[in-house]
Amino acid sequence: MILGYSLTPFGHHPAAWQQAGDTQNLSFGSLLRQAASAEEAGFDFILLADRLGQRPAQDLSSVAVPFEPSLLASALATRTSRIGIVVAAATRQHEPYNLARRFASLDWISKGRGGWLVVPTPEDETRDLEYVDVVSALWDSWEDDAFLYDKAAGRFFDPAKMHVLNHNGPHFSVRGPLNVNRSPQGKPVVASMPGDGGWELAAKAGELLLLQAKTPEELVDQAGIMLQALQAAGRDRQAVRLVADIVPVIGDTAGTQPTAALHLAGTPAAIADRMQELAAAASLDGFTILPPTLDMAARFVLEVVPELKRRGLLGGQGTTLRERLGLARPAHPAARRETAR
Amino acid sequence: MSRGQMKLGAFLMAGGHHVAAWRHPDAHAPAGTDIDHFIGLAQLAERGKFDMIFVEDAAAIRERNPEMASQAGRSTSFEPLSLLAALAVNTTHIGLVATASTTYTEPYGLARAFATLDQLSGGRAGWNLVTSASELEAENFASSGLRPHSERYERAQEFADAALALWDGVEEGAYLPAGGDSFADRSKLHPLHHQGKHFAVEGILESPRSPQGRPIMVQAGASDVGKELAARTADVVFAASQTKAEAQAYYADVKARLGKYGRSTDDLKVMPGISPIVAATEDEAKAKQRALQELIPDAVGVALLASYLSIQDLSAYPLDGPLPDMPPTNLIQSRQQLIIDLGRRENLSIRELARHFAGARGHWQVVGTPVQIADAMEERFLDGAADGFNVMAPIFPSGLEDFVTLVVPELRRRGLFRSDYEGKTLRDNLGVAALT
Numbered sequence: 001m002i003l004g005y006s007l008t009p010f011g012h013h014p015a016a017w018q019q020a021g022d023t024q025n026l027s028f029g030s031l032l033r034q035a036a037s038a039e040e041a042g043f044d045f046i047l048l049a050d051r052l053g054q055r056p057a058q059d060l061s062s063v064a065v066p067f068e069p070s071l072l073a074s075a076l077a078t079r080t081s082r083i084g085i086v087v088a089a090a091t092r093q094h095e096p097y098n099l100a101r102r103f104a105s106l107d108w109i110s111k112g113r114g115g116w117l118v119v120p121t122p123e124d125e126t127r128d129l130e131y132v133d134v135v136s137a138l139w140d141s142w143e144d145d146a147f148l149y150d151k152a153a154g155r156f157f158d159p160a161k162m163h164v165l166n167h168n169g170p171h172f173s174v175r176g177p178l179n180v181n182r183s184p185q186g187k188p189v190v191a192s193m194p195g196d197g198g199w200e201l202a203a204k205a206g207e208l209l210l211l212q213a214k215t216p217e218e219l220v221d222q223a224g225i226m227l228q229a230l231q232a233a234g235r236d237r238q239a240v241r242l243v244a245d246i247v248p249v250i251g252d253t254a255g256t257q258p259t260a261a262l263h264l265a266g267t268p269a270a271i272a273d274r275m276q277e278l279a280a281a282a283s284l285d286g287f288t289i290l291p292p293t294l295d296m297a298a299r300f301v302l303e304v305v306p307e308l309k310r311r312g313l314l315g316g317q318g319t320t321l322r323e324r325l326g327l328a329r330p331a332h333p334a335a336r337r338e339t340a341r
Numbered sequence: 342m343s344r345g346q347m348k349l350g351a352f353l354m355a356g357g358h359h360v361a362a363w364r365h366p367d368a369h370a371p372a373g374t375d376i377d378h379f380i381g382l383a384q385l386a387e388r389g390k391f392d393m394i395f396v397e398d399a400a401a402i403r404e405r406n407p408e409m410a411s412q413a414g415r416s417t418s419f420e421p422l423s424l425l426a427a428l429a430v431n432t433t434h435i436g437l438v439a440t441a442s443t444t445y446t447e448p449y450g451l452a453r454a455f456a457t458l459d460q461l462s463g464g465r466a467g468w469n470l471v472t473s474a475s476e477l478e479a480e481n482f483a484s485s486g487l488r489p490h491s492e493r494y495e496r497a498q499e500f501a502d503a504a505l506a507l508w509d510g511v512e513e514g515a516y517l518p519a520g521g522d523s524f525a526d527r528s529k530l531h532p533l534h535h536q537g538k539h540f541a542v543e544g545i546l547e548s549p550r551s552p553q554g555r556p557i558m559v560q561a562g563a564s565d566v567g568k569e570l571a572a573r574t575a576d577v578v579f580a581a582s583q584t585k586a587e588a589q590a591y592y593a594d595v596k597a598r599l600g601k602y603g604r605s606t607d608d609l610k611v612m613p614g615i616s617p618i619v620a621a622t623e624d625e626a627k628a629k630q631r632a633l634q635e636l637i638p639d640a641v642g643v644a645l646l647a648s649y650l651s652i653q654d655l656s657a658y659p660l661d662g663p664l665p666d667m668p669p670t671n672l673i674q675s676r677q678q679l680i681i682d683l684g685r686r687e688n689l690s691i692r693e694l695a696r697h698f699a700g701a702r703g704h705w706q707v708v709g710t711p712v713q714i715a716d717a718m719e720e721r722f723l724d725g726a727a728d729g730f731n732v733m734a735p736i737f738p739s740g741l742e743d744f745v746t747l748v749v750p751e752l753r754r755r756g757l758f759r760s761d762y763e764g765k766t767l768r769d770n771l772g773v774a775a776l777t
Binding site for chain 1: 410420
């Protein structure tokens with residue numbers, strides 16, 4: 001079972017800051033402690049959701065990390081070693097070339113643990129599809145073995161293994177190549193969070209598909225729609241991982257308020273049961289944990305994680321995010337052509 | 342008159358600043374994608390008590406011709422903000438200055454990124470504002486439109502103003518007010534409502550106020566409009582000057598512009614680049630330089646020389662012959678003349694000139710003992726040509742190690758450089774007041 005951890009300073013409950021309100025929670029050190037604890041517990045990735053691209057108009061939010069998330073990710077990457085780092089970035093807030101560089105850099109800095117959660121532009125799916133294609137092609141600007149570092153011959157790279165994109169589409173014109181080497185995972189993992197829309201983008205380009213539902217029924221519906229869209233796009237079920245948001249509430253459920261995400265309440269064993277049931281019912285590969293408070297995050301790690309381990313459900317292996325998710329490393333298009341010959 | 346102490350920046354670049362550095366036996370050729378290499382360099386510069394590390398940027402590869410590009414070591418690198426975010430949490434005192442263009446980004450995103458770098462580092466961030474002149478960059482953003490020089494600067498000014506206003510949008514103490522029932526003290530938030538010619542920017546940054554007030558602003562403007570923008574908004578300027586006279590003229594020019602913005606001459610530090618090749622003896626230093634020069638592929642060196650001379654091509658002329666006569670151009674004339682003069686004065690061939698200039702990529706190069714290098718730096722520092730220097734080690738890590746272990750102690754012995762950091766923030770260490 002894949003496990004993700006959605007990182008916030010105080011927890012996802014809007015009032016969590018009142019229980020443990022301290023400006024220290026906003027610091028890098030505090031966020032790093034959460035990430036390190038998730039890594040130690042065996043989580044596969046942390047998610048920096050960045051309020052899905054919403055920028056504050058006039059007030060601060062206690063569920064937002066007070067950092068630009070792709071840079072926070074690079075910083076966290078140097079102080080962790082196994083956990084993946086999936087970062088939201090909106091297609092209307094970055095030029096494709098800049099975004100491709102940022103995430104290729106993250107993949108290098110994290111030694112293969114980077115992922116991009118595509119935050120789409122509302123009602124502009126054709127632009128987003130082109131955007132993701134451009135970014136993906138920029139990540140293939142260099143073949144894996146393009147860099148020779150041949151000091152004696154004075155040859156830094158093999159010019160035949162550099163690929164100029166020369167993209168000219170309806171929305172973007174980008175020459176390329178990217179000025180970052182092909183990254184350790186070949187490409188960072190592309191995550192997608194379909195909801196009101198975005199099914200086509202998720203089906204065509206997503207690898208880590210993050211579902212959000214308020215009820216189990218809605219989750220099963222969403223998973224069904226997602227898998228149908230995937231089939232319509234001609235992609236294999238094994239090419240993606242389907243992961244749902246849950247808010248775990250261990251023990252006494254009094255005082256919690258329903259938020260937009262699915263709450264699972266009860267004893268650690270009951271929560272583990274519910275996770276297994278949901279995974280089976282909706283064909284899920286795993287869950288992203290949205291801890292309502294940091295205390296609840298700590299209890300999840302101490303009480304639910306061991307229960308999941310006892311059931312043999314955890315134990316992801318590998319040092320890259322792809323390895324942990326069990327996703328294949330994408331071959332460079334030139335290597336694929338070579339194999340086909 | 343006492344000039345106090347000089348400021349030092351360590352200008353980092355994967356394999357080294359020398360154009361052929363990556364070929365040297367000391368060089369770590371895959372440095373450009375090795376974060377541990379850069380963490381090591383930043384910690385080394387911090388041991389030397391440098392004010393800052395600095396990284397340049399271009400949102401493109403740097404050479405159009407693949408054959409030529411493949412012989413140089415600078416086609417790929419980390420995106421600078423990602424790199425410095427990683428370095429911020431692995432250092433404690435050194436400033437972190439990233440280059441970023443105002444031409445292909447937007448103010449909210451970039452101001453947010455630098456606010457983040459400032460928070461991650463506890464107040465050690467700096468932004469070297471550039472406007473991206475290269476065609477290769479423009480072609481990576483062709484859908485956002487090409488922009489002529491004057492418009493780029495107009496956009497840069499509006500961009501800088503919007504960024505400064507965003508950084509001032511959240512006052513100290515805005516988060517978690519004492520005894521409050523709300524997460525934020527709304528009276529300490531000042532949302533920006535900017536409607537300008539180039540941008541519409543709304544809202545506040547979700548980030549506490551910078552520990553140093555605002556990130557340090559850096560520029561390298563050489564044009565008139567660039568120098569004016571620097572005088573109005575910058576805390577540091579990096580200048581590329583070859584000769585002392587050139588450096589003095591630039592220094593005087595920029596400092597003279599500060600008064601009209603109500604700023605004192607100490608509020609802006611002028612830090613030209615220096616490319617030092619240092620060894621225990623002069624002969625050893627020259628041998629080090631020679632070893633590097635011999636690694637420059639002729640095609641690379643001659644192409645760089647041609648670009649410094651602002652001419653298309655030199656390949657039609659014999660490599661071992663002199664420079665051909667050429668008419669003056671209206672671009673960077675002083676550097677062109679400097680090259681022509683040196684060639685005539687020392688009777689150098691095209692190959693020799695190419696190696697001479699390509700090595701340091703046109704920057705001020707000093708080759709010698711620690712005493713000779715300190716002498717050269719001291720002279721320019723005392724004679725009004727520099728407040729400090731941006732040190733461009735020819736090769737990493739060995740060139741920076743040499744500077745830290747050989748030159749820094751000599752500067753310290755003369756009272757020209759600090760023994761320990763004065764403060765925790767970059768602004769404290771540079772000793773520049775925050776703009777008001």
